[in-house]
Structures are given as structure tokens and as C-alpha cells.
Amino acid sequence: MASKFDAPLPVAIEFDPDQIPTEAVPENFVSYTLKHQEARPPVTWSNWYREIHWPYLFIFCVLPMLAFIAAWSTPLRLETAIWFFIYIHLTGFGITAGYHRLWTHRAYKATKALEYTLAILGAGVVQGSIAWWARAHRAHHRYTDTDLDPYKAHKGLFYAHIGWLIVKPRRKPGPADVNDLRSNPVVIWQHKYYLRIAFIMAIVVPTAVSGYGWGDWRGGFVWAGLIRLAVGQHSTFCVNSICHWLGDKPYDDKLTPTDSLFSALLTLGEGYHNYHHQFPMDYRSGYKWHQYDPTKWFLWICEKLGFATHLKTFSDNEVQKGELTMQLKHLRHKQEALSWPAEKSDLPVTTWEDYQRQAESRALICIAGFIHDISDFFDKHPGGPHLLKKNIGKDVTTAFFGGLYDHSHAAHNLLAMKRVGILLGGAPHGLEERVVPPSQHLRITRHAELAGSGL
Numbered sequence: 001m002a003s004k005f006d007a008p009l010p011v012a013i014e015f016d017p018d019q020i021p022t023e024a025v026p027e028n029f030v031s032y033t034l035k036h037q038e039a040r041p042p043v044t045w046s047n048w049y050r051e052i053h054w055p056y057l058f059i060f061c062v063l064p065m066l067a068f069i070a071a072w073s074t075p076l077r078l079e080t081a082i083w084f085f086i087y088i089h090l091t092g093f094g095i096t097a098g099y100h101r102l103w104t105h106r107a108y109k110a111t112k113a114l115e116y117t118l119a120i121l122g123a124g125v126v127q128g129s130i131a132w133w134a135r136a137h138r139a140h141h142r143y144t145d146t147d148l149d150p151y152k153a154h155k156g157l158f159y160a161h162i163g164w165l166i167v168k169p170r171r172k173p174g175p176a177d178v179n180d181l182r183s184n185p186v187v188i189w190q191h192k193y194y195l196r197i198a199f200i201m202a203i204v205v206p207t208a209v210s211g212y213g214w215g216d217w218r219g220g221f222v223w224a225g226l227i228r229l230a231v232g233q234h235s236t237f238c239v240n241s242i243c244h245w246l247g248d249k250p251y252d253d254k255l256t257p258t259d260s261l262f263s264a265l266l267t268l269g270e271g272y273h274n275y276h277h278q279f280p281m282d283y284r285s286g287y288k289w290h291q292y293d294p295t296k297w298f299l300w301i302c303e304k305l306g307f308a309t310h311l312k313t314f315s316d317n318e319v320q321k322g323e324l325t326m327q328l329k330h331l332r333h334k335q336e337a338l339s340w341p342a343e344k345s346d347l348p349v350t351t352w353e354d355y356q357r358q359a360e361s362r363a364l365i366c367i368a369g370f371i372h373d374i375s376d377f378f379d380k381h382p383g384g385p386h387l388l389k390k391n392i393g394k395d396v397t398t399a400f401f402g403g404l405y406d407h408s409h410a411a412h413n414l415l416a417m418k419r420v421g422i423l424l425g426g427a428p429h430g431l432e433e434r435v436v437p438p439s440q441h442l443r444i445t446r447h448a449e450l451a452g453s454g455l
Contacts, residue, residue: 094122
């Protein structure tokens with residue numbers, strides 16, 4: 001049976017956004033494409049066997065199960081374990097540094113020697129040719145979380161992880177420009193000989209190294225070959241599933257990608273996926289120096305050795321803007337969950353005479369032009385209740401702000417919560433900081449609110 005991995009290089013499909021004249025651009029390309037594209041019939045009990053990609057089911061599900069069964073009866077020698085660790089990283093870099101960051105996102109330039117090396121190593125994970133893999137991943141970035149996304153996260157963790165490969169998709173993935181790949185000699189060569197290269201790198205090389213190196217033919221085949229293959233494949237699949245499900249969104253929360261150290265450990269550093277989806281051309285997934293991203297360090301070494309050049313990075317200023325935007329958004333949510341003093345416009349205006357009259361029956365004090373009811377605070381006042389009682393009905397602004405004691409920010413914030421009125425003609429002693437509680441000196445305000453205020 002012919003494999004889709006050995007199909008001709010992908011070409012653009014109908015409704016290519018790069019080919020639509022500017023004057024004919026639809027308001028929403030995704031909706032426009034879905035409207036004009038017929039979906040496959042739903043999977044039912046009567047047709048399910050025709051909707052399964054049987055070669056993919058065998059490679060990605062059946063083969064790993066057989067491998068783990070074989071591993072039970074195959075001792076893992078120390079030499080083979082070390083070789084397993086080395087080879088899974090080498091072939092993994094073929095995917096992360098090659099398939100992903102070089103050919104999908106063009107995050108750097110590589111010498112022909114490095115290109116051929118990464119193309120050969122990447123085939124050892126058996127995830128399709130560069131052309132097939134990069135075309136799908138470019139569509140994923142262009143149409144993330146829509147029905148044109150080949151591994152849409154909203155369809156569930158299993159679907160995003162491997163379901164999109166096993167079950168034939170109901171719709172074609174969105175169009176993506178792959179002209180650069182179709183003209184790349186390394187990509188063309190690898191696509192033409194993909195099945196042979198994949199078999200040699202996935203099975204022959206790890207088995208031969210273990211066999212000729214220390215006589216562990218069976219261990220090399222099972223552990224460095226099949227088990228490594230299964231772990232390497234599902235490590236990459238975690239980028240499409242776990243990295244859209246587990247973690248934080250420090251740069252943007254519009255889409256599903258997340259940042260997580262756990263995901264980074266699973267995927268050779270691809271787990272900082274929220275950053276990556278915001279800045280896909282950056283050669284780093286772990287933007288910060290301390291973030292676990294061995295692919296970033298691998299490419300840095302390649303640059304120092306002269307095998308890689310033009311490593312692209314996004315402007316630190318713009319990255320920090322994105323991070324600050326999300327931090328402000330989180331602070332806004334926190335701010336809205338707190339209780340704040342009554343607005344000036346909601347407080348009644350009282351004359352001095354009326355204030356003193358009410359103070360005869362209520363524990364009222366005047367500070368910075370506001371009247372406060374402190375009835376419930378006598379037993380809580382650190383200086384004792386007598387200091388409050390003797391100042392009822394008076395203006396104690398000077399005493400509060402340093403005349404007797406320069407109260408803390410916490411005291412000022414709490415005092416503002418006890419406002420019940422505004423003194424007519426009351427002078428806040430000229431200092432705005434005495435009118436506004438410290439907690440409100442800095443507020444998170446939406447743009448629409450600023451526009452409405454005339455600022």
C-alpha cells in the first residue's frame with residue numbers, strides 16, 4: 001500500500017489567500033473557505049473502517065504497543081540505554097531544529113551539510129517528509145483553533161495528539177504557501193527517498209550501532225529502535241496536544257497555546273508554545289535564558305561552529321509588551337474582584353453644621369474633605385479607642401497625616417472604605433495623595449474607559 005508519506009510534494013489548494021486579489025478579499029477567510037468547501041461525511045458505525053488511516057494507525061499505535069511488549073523480555077544494557085538517550089536527542093533535533101524551526105518557520109539559515117544532516121535525522125522519527133510535515137504545521141499556525149487547523153485543539157486532547165492522523169479529517173487543512181520547500185533541493189531529495197531514509201534511520205542505524213558496538217542486536221532493535229521511535233513520535237505529538245492544554249499564557253490568551261516547563265521537558269524545549277505562537281520566527285522557544293530549550297542551545301552551538309547563520313530573534317521590546325499586556329489583564333481581573341471605596345458622585349454632600357449634628361449620634365470624623373463612619377473600628381484601632389472618641393465631629397486631617405501619627409498605606413486604604421459623605425467646601429489640604437487612597441494611585445483602565453473620560 002502506498003503511503004501518503006511518499007506522495008508528491010504538496011501544492012496550494014483552492015482559495016489560497018495569497019492568490020486572492022486585494023479587492024476581492026473576503027471579510028473572514030476561514031468562514032469563506034468553509035462555506036465553499038464540502039466536508040467529508042461524518043464517521044459512523046457503517047463507514048468507520050473506510051475513514052481510518054490504517055498505515056498511520058499501525059505506525060503510531062500498534063507498533064509502539066508491540067515495542068513495549070517486546071521490551072518486557074529484552075534487558076536494557078547500560079550501553080544501549082546511553083545510546084538510546086543520545087539517539088533520541090539526535091533524531092529529535094532533526095524534528096525540532098530541522099522540520100520545525102528551519103523548514104517550517106525559517107528561523108535561521110543552515111549550511112547544506114546541516115540541512116542534509118537534519119533531514120536525515122528527522123526521518124528517523126518517522127513523521128512524514130519535511131514537505132508534508134511543514135505544510136501541515138504552517139496551516140496549523142495560520143489557522144490555529146479554527147476548522148482549517150489540521151490538529152485543532154478544541155476537538156479534544158486525543159484528536160490534537162494523534163486522532164487527526166488516525167481518522168481521515170472531515171475537511172482539508174487550510175492553504176499554506178510551500179513554494180520555498182518545493183524549490184529546496186534537500187527537501188526534494190528527502191521527500192523522494194523518504195521511506196528508505198526513514199527505515200534506515202529508524203531501525204537499521206540504532207540496531208547496527210548497538211549490535212556492532214557492544215553485541216546487543218536485540219536491545220538495539222527494541223530499545224534504541226522501536227521504543228525510541230515511539231517516545232520520539234509521541235514527544236512531538238505533545239506539541240500539538242499538551243502544549244495547547246497545560247500551562248500558562250504569558251504572552252496572549254486569544255488562542256490555546258500554553259507555556260509549561262513540563263511540556264518543554266517532554267518536547268526538547270518546544271513547550272514554551274504560547275511564546276512560539278506569538279513569535280514563530282524566533283529560533284528560540286524558551287525565550288528566557290534559563291528556560292529549558294535544548295534545541296535553542298543546539299542551534300546556538302551550530303552558529304558558533306559556522307553551520308547556522310542569521311538566527312532570528314524577536315524584538316525584546318515587543319516581547320515585553322506582550323508579557324506586560326497579559327500581566328495587566330490579570331491585574332485587571334484581580335482589581336475587579338476587590339471592593340473599592342464609593343465613588344465621589346455616589347456620596348452625599350454635607351455641610352459642616354450637619355456633619356457635627358450627625359456626629360452627636362454617630363461616630364463620624366472628617367479627614368481630607370471626606371466624612372467617615374468609624375463606628376465598627378474602636379476596638380480595632382492600634383492606638384486605642386480613646387484617640388478616636390476624642391476626635392469625633394472634628395477635622396483630623398493633619399493628625400492622620402503626620403500631626404500625631406503618619407498612618408500607613410493600609411490605614412489610608414481602610415479609611416477610604418469607611419467614607420459616607422463629602423464635606424461641603426471641605427479642603428483636602430491641597431494634596432491629591434491625601435484624597436486618593438494608595439491602592440488607587442495606580443489603576444488598570446481599559447482603552448474604552450479612557451476614551452469615555454476624554455483623556
